[in-house]
Amino acid sequence: MTDSANRRRFLQSTxxxxxxxxxxxxxxxxxxxxxxxxGIIGCGGIMGHHVKGxxxxxxxxxxxxLCDVDPAQMNRKESIIGSxxxxxxxxxxxxxxVLSDPRVDAVIIATPHHWHAPIGLQAMAQGKDIYVEKxxxxxxxxxxxxxAAAKRYGRIVQQxxxxxxSAVTAKAGKLLKDGLIGDVMVARAWTAExxxxxxxxPDSKPPQGVDYDRWxxxxxxxxxxxxxxxxxxxxxxxxxxxxxxxDGIHDIDxxxxxxxxxxxxxxxxxxxGRMLLxxxxxxxxxxxxxxxxxxxxxxxxxENYPFTAYGLxxxxxxxxxxxxxxxxxxxxRGAFSVxxxxxxxxxxxxxxxxxxxxxxxxxxxxxxxxxRTRRPITRADAVAAHLSCSLVxxxxxxxxxxxxxxxxxxxxxxxxxxxANALLGKSYREPFGLPTMA
Ligand SMILES: NC(=O)c1ccc[n+]([C@@H]2O[C@H](COP(=O)([O-])OP(=O)(O)OC[C@H]3O[C@@H](n4cnc5c(N)ncnc54)[C@H](O)[C@@H]3O)[C@@H](O)[C@H]2O)c1
Numbered sequence: 350m351t352d353s354a355n356r357r358r359f360l361q362s363t364x365x366x367x368x369x370x371x372x373x374x375x376x377x378x379x380x381x382x383x384x385x386x387x388g389i390i391g392c393g394g395i396m397g398h399h400v401k402g403x404x405x406x407x408x409x410x411x412x413x414x415l416c417d418v419d420p421a422q423m424n425r426k427e428s429i430i431g432s433x434x435x436x437x438x439x440x441x442x443x444x445x446x447v448l449s450d451p452r453v454d455a456v457i458i459a460t461p462h463h464w465h466a467p468i469g470l471q472a473m474a475q476g477k478d479i480y481v482e483k484x485x486x487x488x489x490x491x492x493x494x495x496x497a498a499a500k501r502y503g504r505i506v507q508q509x510x511x512x513x514x515s516a517v518t519a520k521a522g523k524l525l526k527d528g529l530i531g532d533v534m535v536a537r538a539w540t541a542e543x544x545x546x547x548x549x550x551p552d553s554k555p556p557q558g559v560d561y562d563r564w565x566x567x568x569x570x571x572x573x574x575x576x577x578x579x580x581x582x583x584x585x586x587x588x589x590x591x592x593x594x595x596d597g598i599h600d601i602d603x604x605x606x607x608x609x610x611x612x613x614x615x616x617x618x619x620x621x622g623r624m625l626l627x628x629x630x631x632x633x634x635x636x637x638x639x640x641x642x643x644x645x646x647x648x649x650x651x652e653n654y655p656f657t658a659y660g661l662x663x664x665x666x667x668x669x670x671x672x673x674x675x676x677x678x679x680x681x682r683g684a685f686s687v688x689x690x691x692x693x694x695x696x697x698x699x700x701x702x703x704x705x706x707x708x709x710x711x712x713x714x715x716x717x718x719x720x721r722t723r724r725p726i727t728r729a730d731a732v733a734a735h736l737s738c739s740l741v742x743x744x745x746x747x748x749x750x751x752x753x754x755x756x757x758x759x760x761x762x763x764x765x766x767x768x769a770n771a772l773l774g775k776s777y778r779e780p781f782g783l784p785t786m787a
Contacts, residue, residue, distance in 0.1 A: 451476075
């Protein structure tokens with residue numbers, strides 16, 4: 350099914366559902382239980398972190414369901430939950446079971462990227478709030494659908510951009526707002542983690558018990574390949590968004606936060622290639638530089654390098670916000686420092702008490718509080734998430750089409766660039782994909 354047909358179908362179906370009132374009561378602001386009943390969808394690496402955090406902090410949540418296409422992944426999460434709750438979480442490999450359970454208040458979605466919008470849209474239509482891992486969308490066109498669904502169903506959305514909730518960010522944000530470095534004109538973001546070559550491996554049989562067809566879901570059919578599975582799927586376009594959409598989205602999100610303009614760029618250009626990782630099994634370049642110009646004249650630059658064990662400015666992931674009076678080096682590793690005036694005079698830093706705070710607990714707490722109170726307070730809501738994800742998608746599209754993109758915000762299309770416009774959406778493999786609830 351084409352992307353525009355999918356979009357039409359979802360908007361029709363959401364209108365039809367809203368008219369029936371099936372989701373209305375929930376969407377209309379029914380008080381949530383104080384104990385948030387959670388569906389856990391995608392029980393891999395980062396979900397371990399989330400579940401462990403919720404358990405260790407003794408959060409007022411109940412794990413109602415564990416869902417994964419691989420039972421071994423659920424076993425691991427089950428053991429983390431342990432004696433946290435008297436009644437064990439139910440298990441399923443079908444997320445539909447989770448979404449159709451009226452007792453579930455909210456879901457955490459931590460699948461590979463190609464599943465985020467299909468599951469997220471259905472979850473919201475069925476009255477669930479969503480904590481969806483970054484990036485909100487696999488392709489640009491999914492973003493507006495997620496925004497529309499959140500609005501239509503009155504759902505809380507939090508993208509997993511946890512640095513937005515760190516105390517380090519709050520302190521840096523106050524300094525930026527107070528004008529310490531003047532007006533921020535340029536923001537820089539980078540991913541400079543070391544990477545090494547992983548050669549391709551032949552296709553093989555999926556591990557026992559794994560529903561690989563469902564893991565692939567809306568992605569093109571493909572024989573099982575060890576690399577196109579847990580953790581390493583991030584090197585392939587069918588499921589991921591490259592380094593810029595993996596670690597890069599965190600730094601791009603904070604760059605956008607630092608620029609503070611909440612705009613889509615009007616002009617995007619990108620370059621890159623392979624400087625080091627020859628023979629690497631990956632669809633993506635190993636280095637990339639993207640330049641974004643915004644309608645208000647501000648500029649953002651994203652850089653990715655695979656060889657710098659020393660990072661940039663001492664950080665493997667980071668930002669610089671360049672203002673008219675000085676600049677701030679910022680990192681999602683939980684630090685910032687300020688340099689002022691023509692002589693680079695040292696300004697404030699995060700300080701020892703805050704150093705290293707990455708915001709995971711606070712970001713989840715921000716979500717759970719929003720779920721309980723029905724207040725739209727999430728720091729990475731659908732709109733914020735879409736603006737940041739768009740920068741990822743535009744960067745990849747500029748690179749893939751080897752063209753300078755001129756984006757027209759009104760039509761949400763690139764001017765005079767059909768190959769680039771074609772990459773704003775994608776096809777979905779049936780019967781998976783976007784909702785069909787007409
Ligand atoms: N916020 C952060 O700092 C952070 C860190 C790491 C990863 N992430 C994000 O979290 C997500 C997951 O990444 P990961 O590294 O944990 O990947 P992973 O491969 O370790 O885990 C993904 C899990 O999803 C499961 N899955 C796939 N399709 C499914 C389906 N249809 N239904 C249920 N389960 C399904 C897989 O079997 C796997 O267990 C990605 O979006 C990634 O970008 C965020």
